Amino acid sequence: xxxxxxxxxxxxxxxxxxxxxxxxxxxxxxxxxxxxxxxxxxxxxxxxxxxxxxxxxxxxxxxxxxxxxxxxxxxxxxxxxxxxxxxxxxxxxxxxxxxxxxxxxxxxxxxxxxxxxxxxxxxxxxxxxxxxxxxxxxx
Numbered sequence: 001x002x003x004x005x006x007x008x009x010x011x012x013x014x015x016x017x018x019x020x021x022x023x024x025x026x027x028x029x030x031x032x033x034x035x036x037x038x039x040x041x042x043x044x045x046x047x048x049x050x051x052x053x054x055x056x057x058x059x060x061x062x063x064x065x066x067x068x069x070x071x072x073x074x075x076x077x078x079x080x081x082x083x084x085x086x087x088x089x090x091x092x093x094x095x096x097x098x099x100x101x102x103x104x105x106x107x108x109x110x111x112x113x114x115x116x117x118x119x120x121x122x123x124x125x126x127x128x129x130x131x132x133x134x135x136x137x138x139x
Contacts, residue, residue: 001007002132002139003034005100006076007110008044008092015049015068016057020129024031027136028075035076036103040095042078045069079103087121088114100124107132 006014006024014021027033037045049058049065058064081098088094093115098126100108100121109132110116118126127135 001032001034002107003036003103003105003134004109004132005036005041005096005103005105006106007108007112008041008048009111010109011045011072012048012054013111013129015063015071016054016061020133021109023133024129025072025075027133033132036079036099036105037072037076038079038081038095038099038102039120039132040081041099042069042073042108044092044095045072077103085095090114097121097124107135 010021010024013019014025024033028035032133046065046069073082078100079102081102083095083101084098086094087097093112096108096110105124107127108115109127109129111128114127115126120126
């Protein structure tokens with residue numbers, strides 16, 4: 001089982017559009033991926049899903065912000081980061097790294113260019129959804 005943190009952009013894409021991000025959530029449901037999150041990442045997910053630009057799409061997929069948050073919280077284990085490094089330009093991205101460090105994951109899954117550009121932080125690979133699925137298929 002691969003331990004990973006999924007960035008908010010991956011979770012939003014999974015719930016609203018499917019594709020590779022949804023396949024990662026499906027892998028968590030099958031317990032081939034163990035996902036971790038933190039209070040800061042859940043707050044960010046709630047904030048992003050509540051944006052007006054997503055309201056129509058959430059209705060189209062027959063869900064709600066609360067239902068999506070509940071579904072994700074059922075999949076991901078909550079950790080409380082103790083280390084808060086300032087690594088990337090966007091402090092929200094630092095929350096992803098802090099969560100990953102606390103959970104001692106192997107990978108961060110993101111579509112954020114700032115994170116993907118790092119490629120790796122300490123012993124944590126930073127992967128796109130497609131790269132993560134490739135890793136899952138070979139492990």
